[in-house]
Amino acid sequence: MSEEPALRVGPLVAMGLLLAALADAAVARGAFFADDYQPVLGLLLLAAVLALVLGRPSRSELAALARDPLAAGALALVVVVVLSAAVAGDVGASAATVSLLLAIVALVVTVRSVGPEARRLLVLGIVALATAVAVVGWVAVVARATPEALPAEGLWRAASTLTYENALAAFLTAPVLLCLDRLATGSSGWAWPGATYLLLVGFAATLSRGGLGGLVVGLVVLLVVRRPARLRAAWPLLGAVVAGVALLPSLPTDGPNRPALAAVGLVAGGLLAYGGALGRAARLALAGLVALGAALVVALVPLGHALHVFSSARLTAASSDRAHEWGATLAIARAHLVLGTGAGQVVLHWQSGGQAYVAYFTHNEYLQFLAQYGLVGLVVLAALLAGVLVRLVRSLGRPASWPPEAALAGFAAFLVESAVDFLWHVPVLPLTMAAVVSAAVVVGGPPSVATPGAPPAGTC
Numbered sequence: 001m002s003e004e005p006a007l008r009v010g011p012l013v014a015m016g017l018l019l020a021a022l023a024d025a026a027v028a029r030g031a032f033f034a035d036d037y038q039p040v041l042g043l044l045l046l047a048a049v050l051a052l053v054l055g056r057p058s059r060s061e062l063a064a065l066a067r068d069p070l071a072a073g074a075l076a077l078v079v080v081v082v083l084s085a086a087v088a089g090d091v092g093a094s095a096a097t098v099s100l101l102l103a104i105v106a107l108v109v110t111v112r113s114v115g116p117e118a119r120r121l122l123v124l125g126i127v128a129l130a131t132a133v134a135v136v137g138w139v140a141v142v143a144r145a146t147p148e149a150l151p152a153e154g155l156w157r158a159a160s161t162l163t164y165e166n167a168l169a170a171f172l173t174a175p176v177l178l179c180l181d182r183l184a185t186g187s188s189g190w191a192w193p194g195a196t197y198l199l200l201v202g203f204a205a206t207l208s209r210g211g212l213g214g215l216v217v218g219l220v221v222l223l224v225v226r227r228p229a230r231l232r233a234a235w236p237l238l239g240a241v242v243a244g245v246a247l248l249p250s251l252p253t254d255g256p257n258r259p260a261l262a263a264v265g266l267v268a269g270g271l272l273a274y275g276g277a278l279g280r281a282a283r284l285a286l287a288g289l290v291a292l293g294a295a296l297v298v299a300l301v302p303l304g305h306a307l308h309v310f311s312s313a314r315l316t317a318a319s320s321d322r323a324h325e326w327g328a329t330l331a332i333a334r335a336h337l338v339l340g341t342g343a344g345q346v347v348l349h350w351q352s353g354g355q356a357y358v359a360y361f362t363h364n365e366y367l368q369f370l371a372q373y374g375l376v377g378l379v380v381l382a383a384l385l386a387g388v389l390v391r392l393v394r395s396l397g398r399p400a401s402w403p404p405e406a407a408l409a410g411f412a413a414f415l416v417e418s419a420v421d422f423l424w425h426v427p428v429l430p431l432t433m434a435a436v437v438s439a440a441v442v443v444g445g446p447p448s449v450a451t452p453g454a455p456p457a458g459t460c
Contacts, residue, residue: 142257
């Protein structure tokens with residue numbers, strides 16, 4: 001009897017350590033720098049040990065862990081990374097990548113070794129963390145506080161504690177999709193519309209084109225696999241549009257910020273976000289008031305300059321720097337086609353307009369992976385990603401703490417976002433995605449809403 005409290009509390013402590021690691025990574029610039037990353041790695045390793053010792057997974061659970069495509073694929077990539085570094089003559093350069101892959105394995109071990117209660121804590125913790133980070137980003141844009149907000153191409157953009165705008169958008173995408181899924185399936189409580197709204201507001205403040213592309217793909221995937229019948233998710237989206245319009249005049253770097261207008265827009269949008277919980281007459285009245293307020297903003301606040309700067313900088317798919325980086329990366333990949341250059345050995349050079357440029361990251365993780373680890377690494381990576389996708393598809397309709405439908409949408413979005421940025425080099429992003437996937441493929445948690453027309457679980 002004396003062991004029972006430890007058996008119950010132990011997994012929760014392990015999950016608390018895992019959440020502390022993710023929170024530390026999010027607050028400390030995404031754990032991009034080694035000094036910020038080391039505590040994160042330590043917490044994850046400790047969480048895995050505690051989960052195994054106190055969670056006492058059964059033999060069948062351990063066998064399932066050994067077959068996990070994410071953990072097995074990460075270990076296979078460790079071999080490829082070390083081999084590539086050895087051929088390049090600098091094994092030490094692979095340490096950072098190897099430690100991140102091992103951190104992913106530790107995270108998977110923790111999530112799969114604990115029970116549904118601890119995994120539900122993981123889901124709530126990730127949503128709460130993402131919401132807090134989103135709010136910090138919005139406040140920083142309004143206050144023009146660096147580095148949580150950064151000026152770029154004539155606009156202030158939210159970077160929050162990750163200090164990188166596109167990384168912030170990627171960090172918020174999976175929680176946004178989860179919240180929209182819960183609202184659309186009617187499985188949410190009173191706090192979820194507000195969380196959805198704040199996540200969308202923070203996401204919009206990043207002005208990330210890659211993030212938007214990923215979110216759109218995620219929404220399409222979610223609509224295909226879930227086919228939601230409720231429109232409650234539309235209200236936070238409408239609220240975020242109102243807040244975004246109110247924030248727009250504060251974005252140009254050559255003009256004043258307008259905190260009062262942004263705050264009014266935030267409150268008005270927040271009220272609209274809860275429209276789904278109101279009766280029809282109340283919804284119409286609320287929508288009318290918000291529309292009247294928006295008309296007053298358009299009439300009284302000069303939006304023309306802000307719209308011009310925004311459309312010139314963000315409503316275009318062109319990116320000359322990325323194009324040059326991709327060309328330089330392909331040239332390196334062709335010269336090291338089998339095992340690549342090894343970790344940390346990609347240095348990009350190009351000339352444009354008579355000026356020489358140097359870069360160390362390609363804004364495309366697949367190209368960078370090819371250059372660093374060659375075709376061998378790319379094949380192993382493709383097997384890992386395909387294995388995760390297959391496992392998520394097979395999990396559709398099953399009860400899990402993170403609904404597999406939302407996880408599949410979030411994973412697809414992350415894959416798209418990774419094609420236009422160096423997101424895997426920001427540890428909090430692959431770690432969070434690993435947590436999302438792991439929480440979605442383990443049976444146990446709130447019942448997942450059945451997908452109309454989907455085959456029974458286990459028949460895929």
